Amino acid sequence: MQSRPWLIDAHLDLAYNTLEGRDPTLPLEQYRAADPMAKVQRATTTLEELRLAGVRLCFGTIFTMPQGKNSMSDATIPGYTDHAGAKQQARQNLDVYHRWEDRGLIRLLKTRQDMTDHLDSWTPDSPLGLILLMEGADPIRDAADLPYWVDQGVRLIGLAWQKTRFAGGTATPGPLTDAGKELVQAMKDLGLTVDASHLDDAAFWDTVEIGPQLIASHSNSRALVDGNRHLTDDMVRAIAGCGGMVGLVFCNSFIRRGWKRGQPRPTLGDLALHAQHYANLIGWQRIGLGTDMDGGFGAEGSPDPIDRYRDVPQFLDAIPTEHREAVAHRNWERWLRERF
Numbered sequence: 001m002q003s004r005p006w007l008i009d010a011h012l013d014l015a016y017n018t019l020e021g022r023d024p025t026l027p028l029e030q031y032r033a034a035d036p037m038a039k040v041q042r043a044t045t046t047l048e049e050l051r052l053a054g055v056r057l058c059f060g061t062i063f064t065m066p067q068g069k070n071s072m073s074d075a076t077i078p079g080y081t082d083h084a085g086a087k088q089q090a091r092q093n094l095d096v097y098h099r100w101e102d103r104g105l106i107r108l109l110k111t112r113q114d115m116t117d118h119l120d121s122w123t124p125d126s127p128l129g130l131i132l133l134m135e136g137a138d139p140i141r142d143a144a145d146l147p148y149w150v151d152q153g154v155r156l157i158g159l160a161w162q163k164t165r166f167a168g169g170t171a172t173p174g175p176l177t178d179a180g181k182e183l184v185q186a187m188k189d190l191g192l193t194v195d196a197s198h199l200d201d202a203a204f205w206d207t208v209e210i211g212p213q214l215i216a217s218h219s220n221s222r223a224l225v226d227g228n229r230h231l232t233d234d235m236v237r238a239i240a241g242c243g244g245m246v247g248l249v250f251c252n253s254f255i256r257r258g259w260k261r262g263q264p265r266p267t268l269g270d271l272a273l274h275a276q277h278y279a280n281l282i283g284w285q286r287i288g289l290g291t292d293m294d295g296g297f298g299a300e301g302s303p304d305p306i307d308r309y310r311d312v313p314q315f316l317d318a319i320p321t322e323h324r325e326a327v328a329h330r331n332w333e334r335w336l337r338e339r340f
């Protein structure tokens, strides 16, 4: 275990979990005992679990839930219906990260200097480094509002989750809207990165045409699982072609076609099939982790034998030895040092 490489995880929803009444600052046993979602899922991810797995840096989302759309849980958070409501939720996410930073639990990495300092001076006592990724852009009023969010530290933005005012999204197809095109152009001008995960195909190709920096923080392959939540081979090639990265997501229904809760779980070897498929298209140098392990699917929805986040490094055993360190952190680290 000790010999496994350290990790960068490109997709965790740490703050949003607190909006659902959870406290990822607790050790996992206490977290599970106090978890209001315990009836629907077995929690896996706390700050301590991330440390035990060797995560030194993650992209932490500002995630906002539209009204009436939380199918994964019986949480009672009212969803937003307009920009103001989305912005309010986003501010709540930000407040969580700021409180954790005040307690020394995380370090927000807002600039290239912050990021390189964190990686270069990392010690086992260092807090988790966290880069803000906005998942679903409805908290942004319009392109002119973008500098406000950059000041807050947001460096990556996924325009969609489900459809937003800017782009078609998962199971809600559509192109970039006019406001979406303006936002992507403004992101390009500011050197920000578009997260293509959740973008519908039409919106994805509109984005490629504008040409911002592009990654997919948490997306598996549509060659293995159907639906617009997953990347086609052409999309993967387009992301790699502009120097981007793809993060592997540890959600069972995104690993095995047709998987439903209660069925035998896919394995880490099944997840490795997505990595191998990507590698066949673009090589191993643009593949990393974007586990989404606290994204609402729990241990029941994670590949066998994962029970808690500290088990995540076992995935590396399922890919070729010579590429383990690259997938664990070196590929994301290279992308960050070149592009962040």
Ligand SMILES: [Zn+2]
Pocket (backbone or CB within 6 Å): 135, 197, 198, 218, 292, 295
């Ligand atoms: Zn997501």
